[in-house]
Amino acid sequence: xxxxxxxxxxxxxxxxxxxxxxxxxxxxxxxxxxxxxxxxxxxxxxxxxxxxxxxxxxxxxxxxxxxxxxxxxxxxxxxxxxxxxxxxxxxxxxxxxxxxxxxxxxxxxxxxxxxxxxxxxxxxxxxxxxxxxxxxxxxxxxxxxxxxxxxxxxxxxxxxxxxxxxxxxxxxxxxxxxxxxxxxxxxxxxxxxxxxxxxxxxxxxxxxxxxxxxxxxxxxxxxxxxxxxxxxxxxxxxxxxxxxxxxxxxxxxxxxxxxxxxxxxxxxxxxxxxxxxxxxxxxxxxxxxxxxxxxxxxxxxxxxxxxxxxxxxxxxxxxxxxxxxxxxxxxxxxxxxxxxxxxxxxxxxxxxxxxxxxxxxxxxxxxxxxxxxxxxxxxxxxxxxxxxxxxxxxxxxxxxxxxxxxxxxxxxxxxxxxxxxxxxxxxxxx
Amino acid sequence: xxxxxxxxxxxxxxxxxxxxxxxxxxxxxxxxxxxxxxxxxxxxxxxxxxxxxxxxxxxxxxxxxxxxxxxxxxxxxxxxxxxxxxxxxxxxxxxxxxxxxxxxxxxxxxxxxxxxxxxxxxxxxxxxxxxxxxxxxxxxxxxxxxxxxxxxxxxxxxxxxxxxxxxxxxxxxxxxxxxxxxxxxxxxxxxxxxxxxxxxxxxxxxxxxxxxxxxxxxxxxxxxxxxxxxxxxxxxxxxxxxxxxxxxxxxxxxxxxxxxxxxxxxxxxxxxxxxxxxxxx
Numbered sequence: 267x268x269x270x271x272x273x274x275x276x277x278x279x280x281x282x283x284x285x286x287x288x289x290x291x292x293x294x295x296x297x298x299x300x301x302x303x304x305x306x307x308x309x310x311x312x313x314x315x316x317x318x319x320x321x322x323x324x325x326x327x328x329x330x331x332x333x334x335x336x337x338x339x340x341x342x343x344x345x346x347x348x349x350x351x352x353x354x355x356x357x358x359x360x361x362x363x364x365x366x367x368x369x370x371x372x373x374x375x376x377x378x379x380x381x382x383x384x385x386x387x388x389x390x391x392x393x394x395x396x397x398x399x400x401x402x403x404x405x406x407x408x409x410x411x412x413x414x415x416x417x418x419x420x421x422x423x424x425x426x427x428x429x430x431x432x433x434x435x436x437x438x439x440x441x442x443x444x445x446x447x448x449x450x451x452x453x454x455x456x457x458x459x460x461x462x463x464x465x466x467x468x469x470x471x472x473x474x475x476x477x478x479x480x481x482x483x484x485x486x487x488x489x490x491x492x493x494x495x496x497x498x499x500x501x502x503x504x505x506x507x508x509x510x511x512x513x514x515x516x517x518x519x520x521x522x523x524x525x526x527x528x529x530x531x532x533x534x535x536x537x538x539x540x541x542x543x544x545x546x547x548x549x550x551x552x553x554x555x556x557x558x559x560x561x562x563x564x565x566x567x568x569x570x571x572x573x574x575x576x577x578x579x580x581x582x583x584x585x586x587x588x589x590x591x592x593x594x595x596x597x598x599x600x601x602x603x604x605x606x607x608x609x610x611x612x613x614x615x616x617x618x619x620x621x622x623x624x625x626x627x628x629x630x631x632x633x634x635x636x637x638x639x640x641x642x643x644x645x646x647x648x649x650x651x652x653x654x655x656x657x658x659x660x661x662x663x664x665x666x667x668x669x670x671x672x673x674x675x676x677x678x679x680x681x682x683x684x685x686x687x688x689x690x691x692x693x694x695x696x
Numbered sequence: 697x698x699x700x701x702x703x704x705x706x707x708x709x710x711x712x713x714x715x716x717x718x719x720x721x722x723x724x725x726x727x728x729x730x731x732x733x734x735x736x737x738x739x740x741x742x743x744x745x746x747x748x749x750x751x752x753x754x755x756x757x758x759x760x761x762x763x764x765x766x767x768x769x770x771x772x773x774x775x776x777x778x779x780x781x782x783x784x785x786x787x788x789x790x791x792x793x794x795x796x797x798x799x800x801x802x803x804x805x806x807x808x809x810x811x812x813x814x815x816x817x818x819x820x821x822x823x824x825x826x827x828x829x830x831x832x833x834x835x836x837x838x839x840x841x842x843x844x845x846x847x848x849x850x851x852x853x854x855x856x857x858x859x860x861x862x863x864x865x866x867x868x869x870x871x872x873x874x875x876x877x878x879x880x881x882x883x884x885x886x887x888x889x890x891x892x893x894x895x896x897x898x899x900x901x902x903x904x905x906x907x908x909x910x911x912x913x914x915x916x917x918x919x920x921x922x923x924x925x926x927x928x929x930x931x932x933x934x935x936x937x938x939x940x941x942x943x944x945x946x947x948x949x950x951x952x953x954x955x956x957x958x959x960x961x962x963x964x965x966x967x968x969x970x971x972x973x974x975x976x977x
Contacts, residue, residue: 285829286794288753290850292827446752451876564795577772578799579749
């Protein structure tokens with residue numbers, strides 16, 4: 267990949283994207299757009315060289331691509347896992363957090379703010395900010411704080427302030443609102459490290475570009491290991507950063523590719539939650555499947571697919587995985603689904619939990635509950651052979667942060683493959 | 697409210713926006729209220745909030761007002777019913793976020809919302825998450841229906857943006873008194889005077905109304921003395937409404953308290969106009 271080959275966007279992806287933000291933020295958005303073009307797209311002052319060096323030396327890139335022997339046997343296809351769980355911090359999130367914190371430094375900003383849902387982006391941002399010696403504040407919904415305590419500890423230990431958000435249901439949506447409010451106050455000195463390919467231009471393009479190494483490595487490693495590109499790439503999608511990250515080299519043909527990358531099928535697996543039905547009366551969608559069931563709207567700075575009622579009020583979403591629990595999705599991903607380049611599919615909470623236990627037992631990898639959705643897609647598929655011979659699944663994160671939530675959710679369900687936790691008999695699970 | 701002439705009968709066929717008249721003469725007092733709150737005496741123009749679930753530009757006061765309104769069952773349809781029944785003969789400005797405008801009606805885009813709003817007696821719009829870059833379709837719908845689209849001028853709006861923004865605004869300019877979100881403050885930021893001076897340099901004829909944090913006699917006086925044509929007061933009034941709910945006060949009492957605060961602010965504005973005039977002499 268070379269930066270000059272990337273198209274300079276106007277921030278529109280078909281009918282999606284744009285810059286729907288308060289006037290007070292527009293000057294900062296313009297400044298950021300200039301910095302994105304100068305440093306990221308044109309490698310100004312060697313920015314991208316430094317970014318890649320730090321991704322390698324601090325982050326541990328490249329991450330491995332490895333064959334999942336047991337899953338390959340189970341599904342009768344060659345299943346390969348892209349191991350973003352092995353990136354520093356335990357999730358793909360560091361790519362973007364490190365990129366944006368470094369960019370903020372190049373721009374002369376003095377302070378970092380970020381929102382977090384599952385805490386993975388907050389953790390990655392806290393690590394990157396500490397690494398680059400910048401003060402950092404993280405906004406996190408109260409409910410998510412309670413669901414993801416280990417990540418809260420990690421952020422605090424890395425020196426970040428963690429500000430609980432009590433408004434609304436206390437999840438990612440509210441955390442983003444509150445971070446935008448902070449930024450609207452402190453915009454002259456502060457950079458907002460948005461955690462996914464959402465928000466106003468240039469964020470969706472910029473975040474995708476920082477995650478592009480996942481895709482470039484997958485291409486190279488596939489050729490090294492099985493001599494060609496995979497038939498399909500599968501990734502879970504909430505906001506969609508790991509999705510667009512690993513899809514980005516496959517979305518359109520580029521110079522220098524001797525194989526047609528558009529032959530690779532792309533599957534974005536959304537959280538089907540408990541059901542795809544919507545409770546319009548209560549304004550609740552018990553899922554986070556905005557690509558599958560949402561409609562066009564304007565949320566958090568971009569026109570995209572959102573979960574909303576007939577008036578356009580944004581609904582409360584749900585997923586067993588807090589990292590997918592969001593009522594919107596990145597505008598580029600919405601566009602690629604409309605275009606038919608990406609297939610949007612979904613699996614429910616139960617299937618995700620089962621997949622969580624399956625990968626843990628079969629391959630010795632405890633996946634994040636987000637990632638478990640991508641793996642559940644293989645299990646739920648009627649005939650995995652239809653996906654092709656070689657299938658790459660993006661293991662976007664590890665599940666250490668989810669142990670408490672996963673065991674709690676497992677206890678309330680009748681899952682065939684869940685381990686008995688009776689070793690705690692007499693002690694109680696608590 | 698006696699249910700007498702509705703704005704739509706005052707404005708056959710939607711008529712023209714009445715906003716320019718509101719800023720003729722003495723400094724204008726522009727209260728912001730959430731639809732459903734007691735209506736307001738002494739106002740020259742009213743900003744009527746249509747609550748959106750993600751109020752990113754609002755501080756805690758308005759956020760809570762939004763939660764109250766939504767829990768009370770506020771919908772876009774009820775908002776329009778409220779507007780059409782509102783018995784005031786001052787211009788009404790709908791303040792809301794773009795998604796509600798964009799989603800209304802069968803066709804995607806802002807036109808159906810603007811058409812309905814014009815029919816119910818809304819004169820103009822303030823949309824905090826719609827910068828001039830994205831405002832084209834709403835601007836066109838407003839032009840078609842003779843409505844105004846008010847632009848917000850932020851302390852960070854640099855001169856080149858300011859000129860573009862002034863060119864594409866109508867009704868009035870909403871001068872954001874300081875960075876941040878809405879919410880009552882005790883003093884006026886020095887950047888307000890700076891913004892007012894920069895707007896004056898553009899040579900625009902548009903009235904300048906200052907909002908964000910205005911809550912007292914002194915603040916109203918100071919912003920008018922600095923050259924503003926009006927003050928927009930939101931959170932300070934909504935605080936009174938919220939207090940009324942918390943303390944279970946009768947609606948009349950809350951209305952009377954609102955009127956007192958309104959009088960204080962109007963008097964402040966008048967005092968500021970005198971200072972401004974004597975300085976100009």
